[in-house]
Amino acid sequence: MPRTRIKICGLTRPQDVRAAVELGADAIGFVFYPPSPRALSIDRAAELAALLPPFVTAVGLFVNPVREEIQAVLERVPLQLLQFHGDESEADCAGHGRPWIKAARMRPGVDLVEFSASHPHASGILVDAFVEGYGGGGKTFDWSLIPEGFGRPLVLSGGLDADNVAEAVRRLRPWAVDVSSGVESGKGIKDAARIAAFIDGVRQADG
Ligand SMILES: O=C(O)c1ccccc1N[C@@H]1O[C@H](COP(=O)(O)O)[C@@H](O)[C@H]1O
Numbered sequence: 001m002p003r004t005r006i007k008i009c010g011l012t013r014p015q016d017v018r019a020a021v022e023l024g025a026d027a028i029g030f031v032f033y034p035p036s037p038r039a040l041s042i043d044r045a046a047e048l049a050a051l052l053p054p055f056v057t058a059v060g061l062f063v064n065p066v067r068e069e070i071q072a073v074l075e076r077v078p079l080q081l082l083q084f085h086g087d088e089s090e091a092d093c094a095g096h097g098r099p100w101i102k103a104a105r106m107r108p109g110v111d112l113v114e115f116s117a118s119h120p121h122a123s124g125i126l127v128d129a130f131v132e133g134y135g136g137g138g139k140t141f142d143w144s145l146i147p148e149g150f151g152r153p154l155v156l157s158g159g160l161d162a163d164n165v166a167e168a169v170r171r172l173r174p175w176a177v178d179v180s181s182g183v184e185s186g187k188g189i190k191d192a193a194r195i196a197a198f199i200d201g202v203r204q205a206d207g
Pocket residue numbers: 009010029031033036037038039061063085126128133134135136137138139157158159160178179180181182
């Protein structure tokens with residue numbers, strides 16, 4: 001079984017990017033959603049992305065963007081993957097010259113198989129709790145909404161932290177986990193000790 005990939009999202013400070021990389025994160029998420037307290041300017045994102053060594057993926061998170069916004073970011077920030085976290089259709093996500101993952105906002109009644117079928121070209125499906133404001137809410141959801149043998153690379157998120165991530169990985173065996181609030185001391189301020197404990201939890205579950 002491959003090791004679970006780890007994405008740390010919503011970084012805003014160089015020291016947090018360096019810490020996440022040194023502690024073993026596979027991917028770093030930069031938020032381009034202005035209402036988020038973790039949102040970055042293009043200049044700031046370019047500065048932070050430049051700190052990433054090879055084989056650590058720079059992910060750009062968007063919520064219902066207009067296409068020009070994405071292009072403006074891509075002209076300056078070397079993103080390798082796009083994360084669409086709003087109500088985007090398959091057509092909205094395609095055609096940016098980058099692979100993408102699509103977030104499903106999970107709550108009772110959401111059919112993940114149907115959702116997945118409506119995004120056939122996403123490289124993976126991210127599952128997050130349904131929250132007002134689209135994401136980064138630190139809220140878990142009922143993991144039994146994820147069908148067994150889902151069949152697509154699954155990125156598990158939503159309220160993960162050092163206390164629950166090992167159980168989540170053992171139970172669901174996702175391709176990757178994604179965390180923001182659970183490794184913070186304040187909105188957009190990451191805590192190296194919490195990142196270390198989170199990564200340790202994932203690795204313990206990987207066995
Ligand atoms: O991080 C944000 O501010 C954010 C804003 C809008 C949409 C998504 C956002 N982050 C993503 O939300 C999930 C869950 O985060 P949390 O760990 O529960 O705080 C995660 O995929 C983040 O990438």
